[in-house]
Amino acid sequence: MAAEIKVPSLGESVTEATVAKWLKRPGEAVAIDEPIAELETDKITLEVYAPAAGTLAEILADEGANVPVGAVLGRIAEGAAAAISPHPPIADATGPPLSRIAGEGAERSEAGEGKLAALERSGPAVRKLIEESGLDASRLVPTGPGGRISRADVIAARAPVPVPPPPVPIAGEREVRVRMTRLRRRIAERLKAAQNTAAMLTTFNEVDMSEAIALRERYREGFEKKHGVRLGFMSTFVKAAIAALKELPVVNAEIDGDDIVYKNHYDIGVAVGTEQGLVVPVVRGADRMSFAEIEKTITALARKARDGKLTIEDLSGGTFTITNGGVYGSLMSTPILNPPQSGILGMHKIERRPVAAGEKIEIRPMMYVALSYDHRIVDGREAVTFLVRIKECVEEPSRLLFDM
Amino acid sequence: MPDRYDVVIIGGGPGGYVAAIRAAQLGLKTACIESRGTLGGTCLNIGCIPSKALLQSSHKFAEVDNDLAEHGVSVGGIALDLRAMMDRKDKVVTTLTRGVEFLFRKNKIGWLKGKGRIAAPGRVVVTGPDGASQEIEATSIIIATGSESTPLPGIDIDEKRVVSSTGALTLDPVPNRLVVIGGGYIGLELGSVWQRLGAKVTVVELLDHIVPNMDRELGTALQRVLARSGMEFKLGVKVAGVQQGREELTLDLGDAERQTLPADVVLVSVGRRPYTDGLGLEAVGIALDEHGRVVVDDGFATNIPGIYAIGDVIRGPMLEHKAAEEGVALAERLAGQKTSVDYDAIPAVIYTWPEVASVGKTEEELKAAAIPYRIGKFPFTANPRARTNGYTEGFVKILAESETDRVLGVHIIGPDAGTLIAEAVLAKEFGASAEDIARTCHAHPTLNEALKEAALAVDGRAIHI
Numbered sequence: 001m002a003a004e005i006k007v008p009s010l011g012e013s014v015t016e017a018t019v020a021k022w023l024k025r026p027g028e029a030v031a032i033d034e035p036i037a038e039l040e041t042d043k044i045t046l047e048v049y050a051p052a053a054g055t056l057a058e059i060l061a062d063e064g065a066n067v068p069v070g071a072v073l074g075r076i077a078e079g080a081a082a083a084i085s086p087h088p089p090i091a092d093a094t095g096p097p098l099s100r101i102a103g104e105g106a107e108r109s110e111a112g113e114g115k116l117a118a119l120e121r122s123g124p125a126v127r128k129l130i131e132e133s134g135l136d137a138s139r140l141v142p143t144g145p146g147g148r149i150s151r152a153d154v155i156a157a158r159a160p161v162p163v164p165p166p167p168v169p170i171a172g173e174r175e176v177r178v179r180m181t182r183l184r185r186r187i188a189e190r191l192k193a194a195q196n197t198a199a200m201l202t203t204f205n206e207v208d209m210s211e212a213i214a215l216r217e218r219y220r221e222g223f224e225k226k227h228g229v230r231l232g233f234m235s236t237f238v239k240a241a242i243a244a245l246k247e248l249p250v251v252n253a254e255i256d257g258d259d260i261v262y263k264n265h266y267d268i269g270v271a272v273g274t275e276q277g278l279v280v281p282v283v284r285g286a287d288r289m290s291f292a293e294i295e296k297t298i299t300a301l302a303r304k305a306r307d308g309k310l311t312i313e314d315l316s317g318g319t320f321t322i323t324n325g326g327v328y329g330s331l332m333s334t335p336i337l338n339p340p341q342s343g344i345l346g347m348h349k350i351e352r353r354p355v356a357a358g359e360k361i362e363i364r365p366m367m368y369v370a371l372s373y374d375h376r377i378v379d380g381r382e383a384v385t386f387l388v389r390i391k392e393c394v395e396e397p398s399r400l401l402f403d404m
Numbered sequence: 405m406p407d408r409y410d411v412v413i414i415g416g417g418p419g420g421y422v423a424a425i426r427a428a429q430l431g432l433k434t435a436c437i438e439s440r441g442t443l444g445g446t447c448l449n450i451g452c453i454p455s456k457a458l459l460q461s462s463h464k465f466a467e468v469d470n471d472l473a474e475h476g477v478s479v480g481g482i483a484l485d486l487r488a489m490m491d492r493k494d495k496v497v498t499t500l501t502r503g504v505e506f507l508f509r510k511n512k513i514g515w516l517k518g519k520g521r522i523a524a525p526g527r528v529v530v531t532g533p534d535g536a537s538q539e540i541e542a543t544s545i546i547i548a549t550g551s552e553s554t555p556l557p558g559i560d561i562d563e564k565r566v567v568s569s570t571g572a573l574t575l576d577p578v579p580n581r582l583v584v585i586g587g588g589y590i591g592l593e594l595g596s597v598w599q600r601l602g603a604k605v606t607v608v609e610l611l612d613h614i615v616p617n618m619d620r621e622l623g624t625a626l627q628r629v630l631a632r633s634g635m636e637f638k639l640g641v642k643v644a645g646v647q648q649g650r651e652e653l654t655l656d657l658g659d660a661e662r663q664t665l666p667a668d669v670v671l672v673s674v675g676r677r678p679y680t681d682g683l684g685l686e687a688v689g690i691a692l693d694e695h696g697r698v699v700v701d702d703g704f705a706t707n708i709p710g711i712y713a714i715g716d717v718i719r720g721p722m723l724e725h726k727a728a729e730e731g732v733a734l735a736e737r738l739a740g741q742k743t744s745v746d747y748d749a750i751p752a753v754i755y756t757w758p759e760v761a762s763v764g765k766t767e768e769e770l771k772a773a774a775i776p777y778r779i780g781k782f783p784f785t786a787n788p789r790a791r792t793n794g795y796t797e798g799f800v801k802i803l804a805e806s807e808t809d810r811v812l813g814v815h816i817i818g819p820d821a822g823t824l825i826a827e828a829v830l831a832k833e834f835g836a837s838a839e840d841i842a843r844t845c846h847a848h849p850t851l852n853e854a855l856k857e858a859a860l861a862v863d864g865r866a867i868h869i
Contacts, residue, residue, distance in 0.1 A: 121835035124746065131742040225431075228740040251555070 003052035005036065005073045013314065016068045017041045018182050024056045030076060033138075037073060042186035044279075044310050054078040073300030118142050122149040129154045134300065157307070183277045194337045199375040201348075202334040205387045207364040207394045209350050212236055215397055229290040233347075234270065235294040237322055239400050240264050240393035241345055242287045245320060248386045250378050251343040252319050260377055267336060270298055272305040273328075279305050280338055282318040322347065332368045342378055345390065346370035407514075409435045411738060412528050412542035414520035414683065417445020418724040419715030420548030420627040421504050423731030428511035430739040435514035435540065437530050443515065444497075445550055446716075447724045450570045453500055455593055457493040459755050462600035474794060484601060486576060493573070505809065516540070521684040522547075525710045544710055544738050547690075547698055548731070549683060551676040551716035556585065559646050565653060565669055566646060569594060572671045578602045579668040583655055585643050587614030589754040591673035592630065596756050599635055606636040606665065608643055608657070610674075615754060617721075619766035619815040621801065626760050626817055629797055638665075646670055646836035678717040693719070702744065704734045712738075728752050749832040753822035758797045761825035762833055764813035767803060776806035780838060780862030782854050784818045786869045789849040795819040800858040802828075802838055809862070820851055827855055838862035 007017060016038040026034045035047040036056065057077040061067050119127060119137040126149050130137050132155060140157050144150040180188070181229045194200065216231050223231040245252040245266060253262045266287040269280040281301035286294055321338045326349040335346040346369065353366045371387045393399050416438030424436040439728040442449055468479050508515050518532035528545060531537040551567040551793050556562060563571035572594040578601045584591040587609030599605040607614065614637065615623045617837045627637060635662045642658035655665040678697045685692065691707045698706055698713040707713055714734055715727030729745050736743040754760040783799040784790035798818025804811050814828035831841055839857035846852050860866045 123834045128741070128743055131744075148834070225740060 002057055002075045002077050003050075003054070004075055005051060007039065007047060007069050007071045007073060008046075008048060009069055014041050014069075016066055017046075019061050019063050019065050019073065020045060021063055023047075026056050026058055028056050028201055030054065030056055030293045036053050040182045041066075041312075044312060044315065045183075045308050046311075048073065050076060052078050073259060083303050087377050115338060118147055118149050121146070126151055126154060133158050141327050158303070164391045182278075183279075187277055190339065194339045197255050197339060198337050200337055200344075200372055202370050202384050203370040203380070203387055204332065204368060204370050206366045207369055207391050208355070209233075209367050209394070211286060212394055212397055213350075213365055218372060223292070227296065229292065229295045229299050231291070232295060232298075233394075234298055234322070234324070235291040236394055236397055236400075237345070237347060237390070238270075238283065238286050238294050239291065241268065241320060241322060243393050243403070244386045244389035247389055248378075248382045250382055251373065253342055253377060254319075254340040255317050255339070255374070255377055256344070263319045265319065267317055267319045269321035269341075270301065271321060271323035272302050274308075276337050279310060279315060280318065280321055280323075281305060282316070284317075309386075321345070324348075326350065326367065332370065335372045336368060337372055337374060342374040343383075343386070344372050344374070345387075367377055406527075406539045406541050407435075407717075408541040408667070409433045409514070410528065410542070411435075411544045411546065411735070412437065412520075412540060413546040413548055414522075414528065415445065415548035415550055415715070416440070416515070416729065417548060417550045417715065418441040418447050419550070419727030419731045421508070421716060421731075422728040423546055423548065423735045424513045425507055425511050426732045426735035427738065428513050430735060432509075432735070432739060435516050435542075436508070437516045437518060437528070438674060439517065439519045439533070441458075441533075442498075442501040442591060443508065444501040445656060446552075448453070448500050448504070449497060452724055453571045454493050455569070455590075455597070455757055456498050457496045458489070458597045459593060459757075462494065462597045463757060466600040471794065474727050484578070486578065486601070489583070490574065490576070506823060510732055514522070519682055521682060522688050522690075522711065523684065524688065525708055531741060532769045542710075544712060544859040546731075547680070547683065547706075547711065547713035547717055548727070549679050549713050549717055550727075551722050552679045553672070554675045554677045556643070556674055556825040557670050559585075559643070559670075559672060561672060565648070567669060567671050569671070569673055572598075572669075572673075575669060580604060581606070581652075581667045582671060583608060583653075583665055583667040583670050584671045584673060585655075586610070586672070586674040587616075587637070587639070587677065588673060588751075589615060589756075591671060592626075592756050594671060594673070595635060596630070603669075604636075605636070606638060606667075608638045608655070608665070608741065610640070610642050610765050614639070615760070618754070618760060618762055619801065619813070620768055621815045622762065622815050625798065626754070626756065626758075629758060629817075630756065647716050664785075676716065676722050678814035680717060703737055704730060720747060721750060721752060723750065723752065749824045749829050751822075751829050753825065755822060756760045758795070758818045759821035760815075760817045761827055762813070762815045763819035763829050764811065766813060766815070767801075770803060770812060773813070777812060778806055778809075778838075778862050780858045780860065780866070782861055782866055782869060784851070784854055785847055786857070787849075787851060787854045789853070790819060792849065793819060795864075800824075800854045802841070802855075802858045802862055804838040804862045811836055811838055811841070814855070818851070818854070824851055824855060827852060 013080040020038040022037050024030055030036055030050040030053065032053045034051045036050050037048045039048060040044050054076045057075045059074040061073045068074065128295045129151060135157055140149050142149040143153055149170050212233060220231050238389060247294045249262050253260050267282050267284045269282050271278055271280045283297050301314060318341060320341055320351045321344040323335050323344060324347040325391050326347050330348050332348060333346055337344050348368045350365045350367045352363050355364045355366060369387060369390060371383055373383045406529060410432035411434045413424050413436045416436050420436055426433050429663060432671055436556055440449060447453060465484060468482050474480055516530045518530045522545060523529050523539065526541055527539060527748045529537050529539050529543060561568050569590050578598060579809060580603065582595065582598050582603040582605045584595045584605060584607045591607060595605045595607060608763040613620065613623050614627050631637060644656040644658040647654040653667045653670055657663045688708055690711060693699050697719055698717045699722050700706055700713050700718050712734055714730035716722040720726055733743040733745050748764055751761060751763040780802040781799055785796040790796045801815045802811060803813040806865055811831050816824050838859040842856060846856040857866045
């Protein structure tokens, strides 16, 4: 009997994917739910899991092929051979052999251990580390004896996914041609579409960061100790943006045909640069979150982005976006809208600059902020007021407290 | 301004002092309240440590008397210097409690001498031995006040002729007849001490078997060995009262024949109960269960935010190492980590001779839970090291789940069982199968080989039997 490996549902508005990589070769044993191939979509990379245990019989869509949702990628010949363990000790030439003594006992142990969750057999240190890392134990690749998860396995899973270095031009070659990844093509398409559709322009302002910095210094240690996450400026800007969005709801709106759709939910996209390209995971319901919850959510999403573990749900449905070019050192820039949203806030590098404070010149930590907006629905007055509100809230964070 | 701490721990026993050290290591400002005058709690002062010192000393005495001749060593003129034995025990205790004091200084932990009372969440009043009190503030309060001997209604303890475990550590002279009420590990250990030093020991137990929490097979084996050495057992017998005569004590046994039992000293060791006197728990509204234990969740939090409890005052076995594990876990949780305690992997040891040690499920528990299991047993008589040492009493018993071969329980009665059990605890923490133990190379000749053989025996293929 053969089971078909199909392209899974990829979430709303995604209809096809590219086969990025086969993790198994024909003839290789696979266990049920074992990852067997990687698909790349416009938004993310995802793994396809074996629908049944057996042997990978044939591959019908080679690497690089475009496949629609529901298409058959390959077939698994169902058989008892690999039904035993999700991590069969075979084909592991480097690892220590599970059984040093051949015989009936050895076979029994493989059968037995396979039925116990790898997590339970991996010891207290590993269990604690997994718990603290927020990783899904069933997604880790165990390399310990007998399929146990080792501490190194957890640490490896937390580390950023190594990316193949960009092709270095070989001496003598005048140029190198590389096919864009699907993610890069999609980024290109969407950015250009945004420019073509929206009447996009940008307003600027500058923010004196003195008070925000002082606040962070004051609470940095305690905050981290209590919440287990670093206190950054992102939570302050998210909160400031939500205050401004509430005051100027059109910035949180979108155009749908001849209608303007105003949204009473505040799902803030936070742009994260990864080795593969820019992704914008969404902090959902950020208006109902505390500063600590926002920082935690952003940290978790950034980690997932780095590890290539974002899901479609993590990326869809934002109502407003914040991008921070400052992390790369940008002093000023004009961010491009993330359609169909109508506004995007650009944060930049904090730089100590002389500014007039009353009649004196003082050196202050200053940040330029930019708001790009869709002038089709957002008027200049609204955009400028929006950015001024953000400026006020960040310069005087106590305003956030009193809703001023 | 009252002193302010991140963590204040009430009780300087193994739960409290270990929690204090771990919290301080993690950068929390920590204080520990202890009224005893020395740190270390029951365990170091009047529990595990002095009793083990006496067990070791009395074992040596008995060894000279009974065992050395077999090894070709003849000794004449054996005499007991009880005073020297007690002095040594006291010195061991002092060294260890001073050691904890040193660790407190090293980790900059404040030792507040006196009794602690929780005035309100975040506030503790410490009343010193001179009656002066001070109030301190704490983000987190940990109750680690431990336990005390449970008294028996109608029997007054004077710690001279009618003693608790505390008085049983300082008897002088050796009583001719010692009656132990309660067949748990405390009574058996202290009974063993005085029996080895010459007392005629009788154990009276209400249940029909001793060491009720241990695997029944081990309990039976232990009783057999102790009986052979001269300890007498009266099981299923209630003690109705103790009459204090001028020369001797008389126990009224509540059995059908209304028997009496004469004694020079009676040790009451019927269990321990949580100690929460004067803590102010009712005033703050901290919930206790029907046994008087502080109710906590998996993270050791009581029903009042900011107040936690660990060790003997909460659910679970009243054991030093259990309290210490909880202390570490709680301190780490307060510092933001996610540590938990695996209660199925906490060993229990009885330091009689032979020792009894156990981890995980007993055979009775597995039967009750209808979990199919396989047994592997291996006797120390077939273990070469036990032979060479001359102590071959006992066996190792491994219980493994039928389907998965996972180790569910390991029970050892034999020489050094308390040390041997560590391997089994580690196996349990790693969810090891019996075969994992069986396929792990064990040095020869060692007592540990008996564990390997018992693991092989689970699959019916022990080599040396």
